[in-house]
Amino acid sequence: MALEARGVTIRFGGVVAVNGLDLDVRQGEIVALIGPNGAGKTTFINCVSGAYVPQSGRVTWKGGDILGLTPNALGQRGVSRTFQNVASLHDLTVLDIVRLGRSLGRGRTERRSLGLFTTRDPLAEELTETLLAPLGLADARHRPIQMLSYGHRKAVDLARAIAAEPELLLLDEPVAGLSSREAHELADVIRGVRERHGCTILMVEHKMDVVNRTCDRIVVMAAGSRIFDGSSDEVQVDPEVRRVYLGEP
Amino acid sequence: MKRAHFIVGVAVAAAVLAVTPFLDRYVAYLVTIVAISSIGALGLNLLTGLCGQISFAQAALMGIGAYTAGNLCNAGLGLFAIPLGGLAAATASVVIGLPALRLRGLYFAIATLAAQFILEYLFKILEPLTHGISGLLIRPPTVLGFAIQDDRAYARLAVALLFLVWSGIGVLRATNLGRSFLVVRENEIVARGMGIDVARTKFWAFLLSGFIAGIAGAMSGIASRLANPEAFSFALSVDYVAMIIVGGQGTLTGPLLGAAFVTLLPEAIQRIGELFNTPSILSALREFAFGMLIILFLIFEPLGLMAVVRKLRLRLTASKPGGKSPAATTEAV
Numbered sequence: 001m002a003l004e005a006r007g008v009t010i011r012f013g014g015v016v017a018v019n020g021l022d023l024d025v026r027q028g029e030i031v032a033l034i035g036p037n038g039a040g041k042t043t044f045i046n047c048v049s050g051a052y053v054p055q056s057g058r059v060t061w062k063g064g065d066i067l068g069l070t071p072n073a074l075g076q077r078g079v080s081r082t083f084q085n086v087a088s089l090h091d092l093t094v095l096d097i098v099r100l101g102r103s104l105g106r107g108r109t110e111r112r113s114l115g116l117f118t119t120r121d122p123l124a125e126e127l128t129e130t131l132l133a134p135l136g137l138a139d140a141r142h143r144p145i146q147m148l149s150y151g152h153r154k155a156v157d158l159a160r161a162i163a164a165e166p167e168l169l170l171l172d173e174p175v176a177g178l179s180s181r182e183a184h185e186l187a188d189v190i191r192g193v194r195e196r197h198g199c200t201i202l203m204v205e206h207k208m209d210v211v212n213r214t215c216d217r218i219v220v221m222a223a224g225s226r227i228f229d230g231s232s233d234e235v236q237v238d239p240e241v242r243r244v245y246l247g248e249p
Numbered sequence: 250m251k252r253a254h255f256i257v258g259v260a261v262a263a264a265v266l267a268v269t270p271f272l273d274r275y276v277a278y279l280v281t282i283v284a285i286s287s288i289g290a291l292g293l294n295l296l297t298g299l300c301g302q303i304s305f306a307q308a309a310l311m312g313i314g315a316y317t318a319g320n321l322c323n324a325g326l327g328l329f330a331i332p333l334g335g336l337a338a339a340t341a342s343v344v345i346g347l348p349a350l351r352l353r354g355l356y357f358a359i360a361t362l363a364a365q366f367i368l369e370y371l372f373k374i375l376e377p378l379t380h381g382i383s384g385l386l387i388r389p390p391t392v393l394g395f396a397i398q399d400d401r402a403y404a405r406l407a408v409a410l411l412f413l414v415w416s417g418i419g420v421l422r423a424t425n426l427g428r429s430f431l432v433v434r435e436n437e438i439v440a441r442g443m444g445i446d447v448a449r450t451k452f453w454a455f456l457l458s459g460f461i462a463g464i465a466g467a468m469s470g471i472a473s474r475l476a477n478p479e480a481f482s483f484a485l486s487v488d489y490v491a492m493i494i495v496g497g498q499g500t501l502t503g504p505l506l507g508a509a510f511v512t513l514l515p516e517a518i519q520r521i522g523e524l525f526n527t528p529s530i531l532s533a534l535r536e537f538a539f540g541m542l543i544i545l546f547l548i549f550e551p552l553g554l555m556a557v558v559r560k561l562r563l564r565l566t567a568s569k570p571g572g573k574s575p576a577a578t579t580e581a582v
């Protein structure tokens with residue numbers, strides 16, 4: 001198993017955000033993590049990406065324990081993520097952000113332009129073009145990120161994470177704020193990343209058409225625990241999932 | 250930095266260097282002090298405007314640069330004293346900064362305030378190095394046997410240093426480190442989450458901004474041939490904060506405007522005072538005027554003079570067809 005979480009529990013004061021969660025993602029697999037708001041999906045991603053240390057449980061990546069590692073250290077081990085809410089980053093352009101992303105990864109294809117003091121990075125320019133062209137943003141390289149729409153900013157955040165050339169990519173609602181046509185384009189970009197880099201992907205997403213288009217397997221979370229693990233056909237008819245989502249008895 | 254900006258910078262620096270030999274001594278003096286405070290403001294702007302750490306220890310760091318360069322100059326090291334003064338201040342800046350790594354915002358500012366007062370005290374009591382309250386006399390540095398002791402020569406040296414620092418920061422802004430500064434400034438938690446090593450990023454900000462402060466201080470000591478505690482007091486630190494606020498934090502050229510404004514304003518007030526024979530009243534007004542000015546800028550134009558310049562430029566170009574769009578002008582200039 002590439003990513004393996006066992007009994008992960010995260011509490012915030014009295015709130016149990018993640019409750020003994022078990023979750024596996026195989027090498028090269030794209031898994032969707034879905035569930036109602038407040039189910040603990042973001043909290044779990046935060047824990048795998050080094051923002052929180054859980055009160056109990058274990059998370060391993062390629063057999064090595066990764067709990068307690070900083071996001072910086074995780075980046076060096078090939079783990080990178082996107083954010084559900086992108087921060088406002090004044091004065092940074094689209095290209096700035098993609099370059100920064102690349103400099104925080106391991107530089108699998110090319111390391112030279114990743115130093116603290118280098119200013120040129122042709123690979124980042126190329127990546128910016130290919131990743132953002134599907135959204136019609138290929139010419140936006142030098143545009144300040146502040147001037148883009150929320151959805152496009154999220155796409156740039158995705159480009160930043162992909163630019164790190166990760167082996168494990170954690171995505172938190174990557175297509176929120178995009179039109180459904182753009183969402184489908186981005187879904188193809190995400191699949192393309194897996195094809196090109198053999199990357200393993202865990203993706204939180206609500207839009208079921210995007211999930212079906214992108215993912216090999218679906219895990220459903222509710223109230224901090226896993227209630228379903230299976231294919232997209234099975235999830236439609238699962239009684240527990242229907243109860244949680246539709247309030248059926 | 251855009252190539253066009255760099256070319257303008259080269260042209261301005263070359264023009265100033267070309268006219269300095271013909272300047273009136275007083276004007277040369279003004280050019281020198283504006284260039285020195287511009288260097289100091291660029292240094293503080295690196296830490297505050299780019300990396301988001303407000304510091305009130307700028308004057309003390311400049312003092313370290315001045316005392317170090319002064320002693321080395323007197324020992325016959327010539328102009329090497331200037332970068333060495335920079336190194337000494339860079340070391341001090343890191344020493345002040347590292348314990349403060351865990352502190353954010355106002356708490357960090359207060360820690361630097363404490364550092365300012367401690368260093369001022371050290372300047373007074375470390376007599377063998379600083380000559381106490383009376384100050385350290387600095388002999389003119391010699392280059393190839395020629396002593397640099399003319400106001401016009403100081404102006405040339407200061408402008409050359411300013412150009413180097415300004416272009417250096419322009420390049421830095423376009424490096425991975427420069428980008429990390431900006432993310433840390435906006436949000437440390439996001440920066441950390443992205444995988445930026447926040448502590449390392451701040452370490453570099455302290456180091457580089459301290460180095461630049463040290464160079465400004467060294468140049469200031471050499472040009473005034475004196476380093477004394479009064480010249481590097483808390484009030485000067487406040488002036489530097491004022492410069493970057495008035496000029497426009499985070500921009501490349503704003504600190505230069507702010508430095509010129511804050512440095513020349515008291516000169517202007519003094520001249521006006523002499524004209525009307527009331528110098529003392531007006532100089533008392535100086536601190537008050539500064540305070541008001543900072544408050545007014547913070548309320549009405551937090552982005553400083555640079556934003557005013559941009560708006561003017563927009564207004565000028567907007568009327569022309571094919572003028573620059575607002576998008577093109579938001580990049581840090």
Ligand SMILES: Nc1ncnc2c1ncn2[C@@H]1O[C@H](COP(=O)(O)OP(=O)(O)O)[C@@H](O)[C@H]1O
Pocket residue numbers: 012015016017035036037038039040041042043044
């Ligand atoms: N930093 C935090 N402090 C306190 N409570 C939090 C924090 N982050 C998340 N929570 C709580 O944990 C629960 C799960 O939140 P979250 O992981 O954001 O859900 P999801 O992403 O599935 O919508 C919610 O009840 C939320 O209020």
Ligand SMILES: [Mg+2]
Pocket residue numbers: 041042043084
């Ligand atoms: Mg969430």
